[in-house]
Each structure stands twice: as structure tokens, then as C-alpha cells.
């Protein structure tokens with residue numbers, strides 16, 4: 021066909037849609053915003069994080085403080101004064117979470133996200149919400165060894181906390197989701213969590229949301245269109261991004277230490293027993309929740325502040341020193357965001373084949389054998405309500421966790437070098453090559469019979485107890501009811 025003959029035919033095709041065309045169903049995954057449904061710029065209320073480094077932090081009354089800010093309307097260039105909500109980042113968390121450019125935080129989105137997080141409507145039979153497995157009263161976990169989802173289905177791993185997940189570089193124990201938005205879409209389609217349908221899980225969930233006029237209105241206000249999967253994920257992530265935990269006794273001791281060092285002009289920013297003791301005395305004065313966390317009676321134990329100050333500074337020094345915890349649990353949220361094989365789940369030197377961790381989701385062409393059996397380092401704040409611990413929920417108490425590390429984890433072929441006594445391994449290899457007698461209890465792997473020797477910490481009973489006490493001092497004050505109480509929303 022020549023071009024001249026082809027063009028008129030093409031024009032005809034474009035002009036007249038075939039008579040059999042059906043109206044397309046509204047896409048469930050995403051829609052473009054309808055400007056007429058969107059709130060005008062001046063009426064959109066942004067959420068702004070304020071950290072303790074910023075001068076206005078002290079004036080914030082609680083987690084959620086409404087105020088105003090001067091802005092320029094990008095559409096008209098006009099100056100506007102608009103409402104803003106300042107979100108108080110808790111003491112001890114020195115940076116605000118990163119927010120993806122395509123999902124700016126607004127009050128309308130946060131409220132919708134909070135509703136969705138606590139609403140069972142996202143599950144096929146209206147029995148399970150995100151909060152079923154990430155419950156505020158259970159440290160935003162479920163306090164079960166592994167989770168129970170729809171129809172009583174039992175999952176394979178322990179539910180990690182949502183606390184401070186805003187800072188995670190990767191989501192899930194094996195890091196297979198890149199963002200909170202990405203992660204939030206998983207459970208809705210998971211037959212062990214929220215899905216018991218036959219079709220496309222999100223198309224069904226979106227249909228349920230579109231059948232609810234309140235959700236249609238709330239999605240309209242936040243996104244300018246009907247409910248979609250993309251918008252639901254964005255809203256849930258917006259709420260989760262504010263579930264920040266800090267404000268622990270340890271953070272208060274650090275703040276007191278800074279004040280002391282500045283007053284002394286010593287320049288030595290190092291925590292002392294007196295800093296923990298001072299934080300404890302303040303806690304006794306306000307009958308604060310950290311007392312119960314440490315097993316102290318607010319009425320009877322006030323005289324123990326100095327004694328506990330000494331224990332806590334010892335626990336802290338162990339965490340950052342001899343016990344090597346901070347090799348992996350570091351920074352504001354006590355994680356290196358890395359993946360390590362500690363041998364959780366290994367028995368008699370063998371790792372079960374379904375416990376390959378980070379290695380599994382790494383794309384083909386990027387598989388790193390060093391990450392076989394490696395799981396994400398969780399943070400160590402807010403641990404008290406979320407027992408049992410580890411991805412398997414194998415360790416029932418913090419004491420058991422500390423014993424686990426004291427013996428160097430569980431030996432297996434891929435045990436992290438950070439958990440191994442490399443000097444002893446070297447000596448073993450040398451002795452064996454020289455034909456000397458070697459410890460028959462050492463497990464060896466592979467064609468070279470490579471020895472793997474876990475690094476024992478040799479902590480004393482007192483040291484173990486103090487380390488546990490330090491972990492308890494990281495528990496933190498309970499969250500504002502606006503975050504933890506499903507029924508509470510900011511007054512309109």
C-alpha cells in the first residue's frame with residue numbers, strides 16, 4: 021500500500037471507533053487525578069517532620085501539632101497562608117524519614133492511610149487488617165512466633181514491627197520490597213495474610229473500597245480520584261511513615277549527658293552512670309513508663325536510681341563494645357540496614373533449605389553466596405511488647421537473645437564473618453595442616469573442610485543482665501493515641 025492510499029484509511033480508523041467497543045472499566049491499579057475533585061493548593065494540609073535538632077521542636081505539644089505556614093501557590097504564584105501539621109520526630113531520632121517525591125505527605129492522606137491500616141476491608145472476608153499482625157499494643161507486631169492470617173492460615177515468619185520502618189532501606193526480613201508503598205501491596209494478595217478470593221486480589225479490594233461512599237470521598241479528597249491500588253499503598257505508607265519510636269530512657273540520658281558535657285566544657289560526649297541515674301530520677305519524679313520497663317516500682321524503688329545507672333552504663337558499654345552488638349545494630353534506629361547470617365534456624369550445623377534469606381530475592385546475575393541465610397538486621401527499639409524475637413520467632417525472651425549471641429549464634433556453612441572467631445579458625449587450619457590434633461567438635465564445610473567457629477562473647481551473668489537492662493531502656497514511651505488508637509482522629 022502506498023503512503024497516499026494508506027493515510028485516508030488511517031484517518032477513517034481513528035475517527036470512527038468500532039461500534040462493538042465496550043466502555044473500559046475504571047482501572048483499579050491507578051487513575052489520573054481529576055483537578056475538579058482535588059482540594060485547592062491553599063486547602064491542602066502538608067505534614068512536616070520536625071526533629072529535636074530544630075528550634076521549634078520544643079514548642080510542639082505532641083505528635084501532631086496544627087499550625088500555619090506561608091506558601092506560594094505554584095499555579096498562581098500568589099502568596100497564601102495555609103494550614104500545616106507539624107509531626108514531632110521523637111527524641112533520639114535525629115533525622116526525618118525520607119518521603120518519596122511522588123507521595124508527598126498530607127493530612128488527608130494520613131487520615132485515609134490510618135483508616136485503611138486498621139480496616140479489615142482490605143481482606144477478602146473482612147476478618148484481617150494490617151493491625152491484626154502489626155498491633156499497636158504488641159509493639160506494632162503480633163507477639164506470635166509466626167503470624168496467623170486469613171482463615172487461620174499460619175505464616176512462616178515472625179511479623180516485624182512497623183516502628184521506624186520509615187527508615188528501613190529494605191522492607192521484609194529478606195529485603196524483597198524497596199519501599200513502604202511497595203511493601204503495603206503485598207499482604208492484600210497473600211493467601212496466608214489477607215486474600216481468600218479467586219480473581220485479582222487488588223481488583224477485588226478496590227471494588228470493596230469503591231462500594232463504600234466514605235472511602236470514595238476520602239480518596240477523592242486525598243488523591244482527586246476514586247480508590248485505586250496505587251493510592252491505597254501511598255496512603256498506608258504515609259501513616260506508617262509517622263509511626264516513629266524514640267523517647268526512651270536511653271535517649272533522655274543522652275540528652276542529659278550532652279547538657280552536662282556542654283556545661284562542664286569537657287568536650288567528652290560519653291555517657292556516664294550519672295547520666296542514666298539522672299534520667300531515672302526524672303522518671304521517678306514523673307512516674308514514667310520506663311520504670312516498669314526496667315522492673316522498677318515507682319513508689320518503692322526511687323533509691324535504686326544510682327545502682328541502676330551503673331548497670332545501664334555497663335549494658336550500654338557492652339552493647340557498643342565487648343558484646344559487639346553495635347557492629348550491626350547502629351544509628352538512631354539501631355540497624356545497619358544490612359543482612360547477616362546468624363544461623364537462626366540452623367540445627368546441628370545445617371541451615372534448612374527454606375531459610376536462604378536475602379540470597380533468594382536478589383536478582384539472577386546478582387546472587388551473593390555470602391548472603392545465603394542472611395536476614396535483615398532489625399532495630400532494637402521497642403522490643404518489650406514484641407516477643408518472641410528473630411525472623412523465626414525462635415527466641416522467646418531478651419535473655420535468650422543475649423544467650424544466643426553469647427554462644428556466637430548457630431554454626432552453619434554461611435555464618436557471618438562478624439559472628440565468627442576468625443583467629444581461632446586460622447589457628448585450626450594451621451594446626452590441621454601441620455598434622456596436629458584439632459578439636460573434633462568443630463564443624464567443617466565444603467571440599468576444603470573449612471572450619472566455622474562461632475565467636476563466643478564470654479559474658480558474665482551480670483554482664484548479660486545489664487545488656488538486657490540496656491535493651492529494656494530502649495523501649496521508649498508509648499506512642500501518642502492519635503497513632504495507636506484506631507478510633508482517634510485529629511479534631512476537625
Ligand code: HEC
Pocket residue numbers: 137142148149150151152153154167168169170175177178179180181182185188190191192193194200203204205207208212213214256260
Ligand atoms: C497475617 C499477618 C500480617 C498481615 C495481615 C500484615 N502483615 Fe505486615 N508483615 C507480616 C509478616 C509475617 C511480615 C514479614 C514477612 C517477611 O519478611 O517475609 C510482615 C512485614 C511487614 C513490613 C516490613 C517491616 C520490615 O521491617 O521489614 C511492613 C512495613 C508491614 N508488614 C506492614 C503491613 C501492612 C501495611 C499491612 C496491611 C496492608 C500488613 N503488614 C499486613 C505479617 C502481616
Ligand code: HEC
Pocket residue numbers: 339343344345346347348349359360361362364394395396397398399400403406408409410411412421422425426436438439487
Ligand atoms: C552480625 C550482625 C549482628 C550482630 C553482631 C548482632 N546482631 Fe542482633 N540481629 C542481627 C540480625 C541480622 C538479626 C535478625 C536475624 C534473624 O532473624 O535471622 C538480629 C536480631 C536481633 C534481635 C531480635 C529483634 C527482633 O525484633 O526480633 C535482637 C533483640 C538483637 N538482634 C539484639 C542484639 C544484641 C543484644 C547483640 C549483641 C549481643 C546483637 N544483636 C548483635 C544482626 C546482628
